[in-house]
Amino acid sequence: AQKVTQAQTEISVVEKEDVTLDCVYETRDTTYYLFWYKQPPSGELVFLIRRNSFDEQNEISGRYSWNFQKSTSSFNFTITASQVVDSAVYFCALIRGGSEKLVFGKGTKLTVNP
């Protein structure tokens, strides 16, 4: 069975602080993909990043970075110099290779205060 755990239910930071959102996953598959999705207050869900199980390179995109560690089954998401527009619910998700059935974590609500 596949499972995604986001232990942080809510996080509140002040603008310009760095913040890391944790994601721990469970799977028996050797081929799988990990994702982060963002849900801003407006409600739509937006794809942020995909990582496959064979690529443990960290990824940086502007103020966003992702740290994938198979040894700890984690795929953490860091926002550097947070901004109010980063306020959203962030979901980590997992898919097994050959499937399109995403398994989502319960989400972490990030509030960035001015």
Added chain:
Amino acid sequence: NAGVTQTPKFQVLKTGQSMTLQCAQDMNHEYMSWYRQDPGMGLRLIHYSVGAGITDQGEVPNGYNVSRSTTEDFPLRLLSAAPSQTSVYFCASSYPGQGAVGELFFGEGSRLTVL
């Protein structure tokens, strides 16, 4: 581009009533799915389809039916609504290519309240 369109955006039902949530996509995506989002529960897969004429159950299928007669449309039917089906429903589509696996395009959501 319209993307994924869901209707209605809001609906109030009484227990026992039936209704259909409509979902249409104009991106020629093969894969479509329905999720429900409940507070503290994240998104849970209800039903999905890998192409016209093919559907399968997800994690929480009870009380819902789907069909996929065309590539574009994937309606979700509630045959006899129950208060436990009060939720926000999201339709999603994707093209299951190697470079796009798991990259779902979501509709704006449909908020359903069952009294």
